[in-house]
Amino acid sequence: xxxxxxxxxxxxxxxxxxxxxxxxxxxxxxxxxxxxxxxxxxxxxxxxxxxxxxxxxxxxxxxxxxxxxxxxxxxxxxxxxxxxxxxxxxxxxxxxxxxxxxxxxxxxxxxxxxxxxxxxxxxxxxxxxxxxxxxxxx
Numbered sequence: 001x002x003x004x005x006x007x008x009x010x011x012x013x014x015x016x017x018x019x020x021x022x023x024x025x026x027x028x029x030x031x032x033x034x035x036x037x038x039x040x041x042x043x044x045x046x047x048x049x050x051x052x053x054x055x056x057x058x059x060x061x062x063x064x065x066x067x068x069x070x071x072x073x074x075x076x077x078x079x080x081x082x083x084x085x086x087x088x089x090x091x092x093x094x095x096x097x098x099x100x101x102x103x104x105x106x107x108x109x110x111x112x113x114x115x116x117x118x119x120x121x122x123x124x125x126x127x128x129x130x131x132x133x134x135x136x137x138x
Contacts, residue, residue, distance in 0.1 A: 051106050058098035062091040 066076045 047109055047112075051102070051109050054105060055102050058102045059095055060091055060098070062088050 063080065066073050066080075068076070
């Protein structure tokens with residue numbers, strides 16, 4: 001079953017309802033809200049750097065260092081020991097998944113490099129053959 005959703009109609013209904021209810025228009029636009037882009041490398045801009053970035057961030061430590069006064073540290077360590085049986089397997093599975101994902105992405109990147117080289121080689125051969133067939137016309 002295919003659902004066609006008319007977003008423009010929905011948005012016009014929402015705008016009309018806002019006007020009816022006389023809601024303040026001082027709500028900030030998304031463009032006005034500062035957004036901190038996640039630190040990383042764009043895959044499209046530099047695929048090799050992106051794969052290296054993923055590889056360097058694929059391992060998650062099960063615990064971070066506990067700081068604070070001695071009572072807080074004691075309580076946090078106690079809680080950590082209590083939930084250890086639950087968190088460690090999850091972190092371990094996530095690390096396994098991350099390692100597999102990075103390996104797969106790296107493999108795809110290597111295949112992409114080989115295909116790019118092969119395409120370039122075939123394009124050169126194609127140009128030479130066209131030159132031979134058409135005598136330099138195309």
